[in-house]
Amino acid sequence: MFVSGLPEKQGLYDPANEHDNCGIGFVANIKNHKSHEIVRQGLTVLENLTHRGAAGADPLTGDGAGILIQLPHRFFQEECQILGIKLPKEENYGVGIIFLPQEESARSACENAVVDLVKKEGQRFLGWRDLPTDNSVLSKAVRDIEPYIRQAFIGRGKACLDTDAFERKLFVIRKQAHKLVREKELSGEESFYIPTLSARTICFKGMMLAARVASYFKDLTDERVESALALVHQRFSTNTFPSWELSQPLRFLCHNGEINTLRGNINWMAARRHSMKSEFLGNDLQKLWPLIADGNSDSATFDNALELLLAGGYSLAHAMMLMIPEAWNDNPLMDKERRAFYEYHAALMEPWDGPAAVAFTNGRQIGATLDRNGLRPARYVVTVDGLVVMGSEVGVLDIPDDKIVQKWRLQPGKMFLIDLEEGRIIDDLELKTELAKAHPYQTWLNQTQIIIEDLATVAEPIAPNHQTILDRQQAFGYTQEDIKFFLLPMATSGQDPVGSMGRDIPHAVLSDRPKLLYDYFKQSFAQVTNPPIDPIREELVMSLVSLIGPRPNLLGLDSGGNHMRLEVRQPILSNSDLEKIRHIQDGAESFKSTTLDICYPTSDGADGMKSKIENLCQEAKTSVLNGYNILILSDRSINEENVAIPALLATSAVHHHLIREGLRTDTGLVIETGEARQVHDFCLLAGYGAEAINPYLAFDTITEFANQLPERSSVSELNANYIKALDKGILKVMSKMGISTYQSYCGAQIFDAIGLSSEFVEKYFTKTASAIEGVGLREIAGEMIERHGRAYGDDHVLRDDLDVGGELAYRIRGEEHMWTPETISRLQHSARMNSREIYDEYSAEMNDQSRKLKNLRGLFKFKFDDHQIPIEEVEPASEIVKRFVTGAMSFGSISFEAHTNLAIAMNRIGGKSNTGEGGEQAERYKTLANGDTMRSAIKQVASGRFGVTTEYLRNADEIQIKMAQGAKPGEGGQLPGHKVDNIIAEVRYSTPGVGLISPPPHHDIYSIEDLAQLIHDLKNVNPNARISVKLVSIVGVGTIAAGVSKAHADHVLISGAEGGTGASPITSILHAGAPWEIGLAETHQTLVINKLRGRICVQTDGGIRTGRDVAIAAMLGADEYGIATASLIASGCIMMRKCHLNTCPVGIATQDPDLRKKFKGQPEHVINYMFFVAEEVREIMAELGFPSINKMIGRSDKLEMTKAIEHWKAKGIDLSRLLYKPDMGPNVAIYNSEKQDHGLKNALDNILIKKANPALEKGRPVKIEMSFQNINRTVGAMLSGEVAERYGHAGLPDDTIFIKGKGSGGQSFGAFLSKGITIELEGDTNDYVGKGLSGGHLIVYPPKETPIKAEDNIVIGNVALYGATAGECYFRGVAGERFAVRNSGAIAVVEGVGDHCCEYMTGGVVVVLGATGRNFAAGMSGGIAYVLDEKEDFDVRCNLAMVELENISDEGNLKQKADGESLGLYDLMYDMNEHDQSRLKILIEYHMHFTDSSRARHILENWDNFLPKFIKVMPVDFRRALLEMREPVKDDQELIDGTVAGE
């Protein structure tokens, strides 16, 4: 299908899972002066973005790169003359670049198809030109699939009145050409692809390294090739398979980002097919389908949709605003007209949601926009000569500083556009104001918008009697746990409930109990290629607004204001809201709703469901055709005689049926169901098309319980709380995938099926991934019937009670668990007595699943044949245990005793323990008297960066970047203040008693190239440590892992979704992610197919408990094995599942001093257990004939599925895809046997270290001068590692190593800078300045010769000082988004910041001498900020959830430090409740001193005028904690010493 070497779908590998991220940029001359210089500059930009791309197994095979320019008319005229083609005037002909098959007859067939189409569409075919190329720059693999590239010249036909019409025609021709060639199935058709066919633009792209684009396409170096713009793109894809067409730029844009809602967007586009009409395209519209080819990348899909909008008459800017809207609801700073514009357009199209920087052009305009949350960088520079350079990084083109008039960045949701014909830049404000005023959007809204919540209340049904409710509850499978853990807590607290430890119950398909259909689906989530969102702290980008009902014609540009719309503010309908919809026709004539019953006679049995669904779909279709534009699917008629179709099945079946019929956008879909009750259920209904849901039985249940609750609340309050909890939960699930609006989540199908047959899935849940097959409609219906029978039968246990459930806690008559009283006590007794005999009983119990199936590996069988070897020939257990690690558990989630016990045990046997997120006390780095050490070999780097200092990283054998956690992938965490005692505060660099928040994403990893950057940063700090990336198993994780390998990680952990947790929403524990078997097998297969397996070590965890588990993990492809919960159990854990309550009765998951005393674990217990496991592995190895683990890795051919599966559900499972063994020949490694090349040799720090030698060795001050470029990444980190190695966190005296530089600093400039190092930079820098700053100083100011005003221009990029623990920074100029995010101790002065400044900050001081963006101080629990609020609107920009705003007090002066000399060094951190005036003034003075800031000078000169305009941002918790710490009063000397701890 593509010009690509993408392998076929095989095993678990599926090319559909590929992701890409990248670097983008453009160069343009505002005045539309075409020149070859622009092309040359474009190519330079491309080259300087090389590090944002990647190379595969073969270093010559880039992931693709390209350049798009205006048609070089002069060049073509001259070239065509030679070929005898006579070109018409500029814009009257189009040029296509066409990839063709190499083979001649196939090629001419394709060519003929194009020529025929051109004629058929009334245009003139002028001729062909062979594109001169040099394929010596390609790698062998790419040469094999190199297309034959020709240019086609097409003259405008008479029927096309202007170039716009001609462009539309060329679009129609191109679409049909692709379709025609595909349909003809010509040989070599997969090579056929038309990158561009336009009268305005032309694109040169292919599978080459960025630097080779110009060498390959010889035209590009021809001086006659001129353009006023050049759009460039460097791709980083997760695979290594060359794909010419997935290179960018695409026809209109290049895209750095990811569309999270892609499947939904594609479905909705398809759904519109019949309702779409265009006056511009007319009948041609029908020729464009399929508009979106399956298997395209998300960027290409986006481009397809954009192209349609443009052809349909939208302007470029208008279309971009429609597809990537700003966050408009609840934005008090947005003007009303713009808001109305967005609100109006929300009904037209769901957002294409996800992180995105898009640069776009149609040849006449060029511009760029950013997603609503600003999750991709985009910087630009404007010169005095009218040149604009935009790119993912600044410094990509060397421009003399004196020529620059503006340096800025794209801000979240903002756009900027250069109109080449008008010859000017149109900024966001002008652009959008103009579009917003173009039509009376607010008036249209007023006329057409109905908000359900605001409609008059109608009578609602009263709750039925107890018996009816009970029967219904039982029929819908309610359990006691639903009440106890979900409904009641939700109704009383309004929160989605939290639990702890992992899931150890069987998958739905393995369970003996009838399960709900919801249980067969797993939530997908974002990792690496896109970030999850924090729906609480970044609520401003989230929206639950749902529009119910028919959507307007997307291309009906002139039909504004005619279309009525029905809106709900959030999608959970109360009974009263549902009745309003049911009777909507009474009040709003445009709407007609009808209720479709999804119940059918019980007597029809399980077999009756199929025909009922068919009837339902037909009924839905007929209703829509009869003018009903809201369908309510309802199971309210359930009773003894009528059984319900699972609501999810009914919803999805109808949704997909209507999509296929092209009718879906003609109607709304509302679900009235007794079945949905947990957050997961609602998410699934939404994900498969429900626009609003009424859970009537949940409300009835709450109503029944209302009067039994200890705190009396009214039923309506309880119901409102329940809805609130669901809303929060849904937001969290959406944000896990990085989706911010319900509208785009609806129908987006962000789920994988586990245990459903692909036939069933394809029919009712079309395009949902299903890895292992399983049950179909028969069994699903059977489960429903069984439940129904029990509900309405005379079951004694259910007579007056619900089923116990037993999923969240072990219960008699409940679900099966792996961890039972028997398994736990046997494991503990064996470990304590060192009894292999009792261990054998334990492992037999765990491994034997002949009676009860509990997990996927229970279905595997070893293929023992006669290859067994004597056990003596198998490598010793002492070697095997070195491959074992314990899990990442933070000191904070578990006690000191438990944490160090694991560390000592693993260090003794040469395995590894893991710090978890939360730092480690420096004392633990020392060896104890008995030779033991409590140092964790693995240091985790999680999103909170707690305690991640240079010293910490330096003391690691492995540094693990935690992208996700099995129990709660895509979510952050929170450590409540009462758990933060003195020691925990110390290791986390925070304040005792102040709560700590871990953000859901790493704010320096929004994409794969960002991850590559962080890997590079960490490797610089500690070149001896392995860099590991922890991922969570899910369908598609294999391709992510391949990307991780290309990003140069040494190690990847595929964590099963069943792993434990100290606290996590129960929704996530049970329903997010997949078991490790699936993710591991996919990862191994994908890495092998990519030839990347050898260079990366693969580890797996998430429920490994026995030697058999280890052996299977090895055979599915793991080099190493994580055993977390079981090692805790060996230490005494008894699975109380109360970790989140701090009441652990065995002293593990608690910080309570009394409870900690109850910890009885010994290192020996853990060691005994580890050796038992290893010995069990050895025995299996001997029987299988493997002398070493390496020989066993990836040998899935020695596993088979148990044949005798009789289980009524499990018998449909097919694990052959897990067992697939790719055949790549003997030369492709299948276990970790090579090393990554991190490219550290080229690091600038090598020079710095050499020059700083006197300081490092003798502590003598040194001064170094340097110049920097954007390609010099992570400057200072390796040097800092050397300092920390010798001097620890205390470092050297300030300024001992003083580096003075000039130029543009690359990414992560000054990252992890140790104390004693100062970098002063004259120039600017990119993202992540001062990341993890550990005491060093950073000073950045614009070059002296630049004419720009520093305070109005950007000087540093996004996400500065992320996770900084100490140090000082002075930035003269404006910083990007998320300045000082998660700062826990650094002091910084800056002259303006973007959105989310000081987010999650826990310590330090930030001074902002200028404007701020929105959402300042979100989640800020500690430290302080001073903001100069000249516009007096800071209170609107600040997130006041955790902080208060104060005026600057003037009580007392700060103490001068003992060693303070000329400048006067002050203790700036001293009692931050007071001394504000003195502190602020000193900091501004420092700022002026270090950066020569005119802004600072002006403020100081007018101090009395400015002082009242400063606002202090003070976290409420922090103030309280500081006051508590003040007592008892200490003497002065102590205070000065004490505060040094902050550094």
Added chain:
Amino acid sequence: MGKPTGFMEFDLKDRDYGPVIERVQHYNEFVIPLPPDELIKQSARCMDCGIPYCHQGCPVDNIIPDWNDLVYRSEFKKAAEVLHSTNNFPEFTGRICPAPCEEACTLNIDDNPVAIKTIECSIIDRAWDEDWVKPEINLNKTRKSIAVIGSGPAGMACAQQLARAGHTVKLYEKNKKIGGLLRYGIPDFKMEKHLIDRRVEQMTAEGVTMKTGINVGVAVKVNELMKGFDAVVLTGGAETPRELSVPGRNSDGIELAMDFLSQQNRRVSYEEINCTKEILANDKDVIVIGGGDTGSDCVGTSFRHGAKSVTQLEILSKPPEKVEKGLTWPNWPMKLRTSSSHEEGAIRDWSVTTKKFEVEDGKVVSLIIKRVDWAQNNNGSVDLIEVEGTEERLPTDLVLLAMGFVHPTHQGMVADLGVVLDDRGNVKANTIEYQTSMPGVFCAGDMRRGQSLVVWAIREGRQCAHAVDKFLMGRSNLPR
């Protein structure tokens, strides 16, 4: 869970006993129930464990955390319902169960378990007091009839469950009253017998016909009886006592514990004693051979008779007073257990074997004991070794043999039926189908599993009822 931190705030406080000096004067129960506020505190100690180990400990699968929580919230009625959902007779177990649940309780890692048994007992006592316990009458009759033979706890539970499933049930008992060893073995001071009577009343209302005074296999031939029923359940207990074959055994003053206890129980309830001689311990030096619960009951009864001294002997070595919890919990550990009867003044001795009885005038006057050692042998089991030269003489007037039971009585019913026995002489049946080698004949309780606890008998009775129901109807809604 009532209170997440309850276990950290409140210490274990269990029911007290009435003072020894008073309680040995009568045969009534002497346990003092906890006051309601204390009870709530005790229930708050339950941690609602992620894995409730008490589940594993409890043979009847009591849903302990749930009713602890209900008690904490003072919802006694609901608590009683939950309790009854797994246990037909919680007032029995609430009094006389050794409470393996408490051994398995997570808090017992620190010797400080939740007072589960006390809470159980208080729930059901309250339920009776409030008149919440009603007959559960099933109006949908199945027209199947079942004979349950033996009315101990297994038979009672089985009969009650089967009646509730709509079957016609007849419960046969050889003695005058229903209850088996519950009534005739367990002294009143541990469980008063009116508790059984009201259950009998409830069961009668539910449709169980009580056929007392009919010794099946003796008075009625079992084969005859079977003709009238669709199924027969054997719940006749394990009544054959373990004997002590040493010289002098047949002398006067050497009696079987069960004879001694049942006489006394009849005496207390004014039932005719119905035997040739009365066994009384007043003013005697009593020696009880056998260190188990029956022995302990003999101790308490002897004190109430007014014995001069009571000595209890055990052949096994003295178990430790404290065990290494890390190696035993949550299992039932071998440790020294002291009953209320022991506290009434008994002398206890361990690691002794009885060599012979010395007899004067046909009447026992003393017995010769000898110390023993237990040594591990190569097969992994332990051997008994008598320690030479350790013989001692213990003077006595009354010796009570309480060394347990070996298997059911074979003579009569079991032999007549000809059902297959297991290696130990119990009736063979598994715990899924509970069916003996004869189709339609089921067996549960001690008769199947050998001598055991009341709580096991209830469990088996319930599970057997499920199996019978399924056998008769093809499916069963009775909870196992």
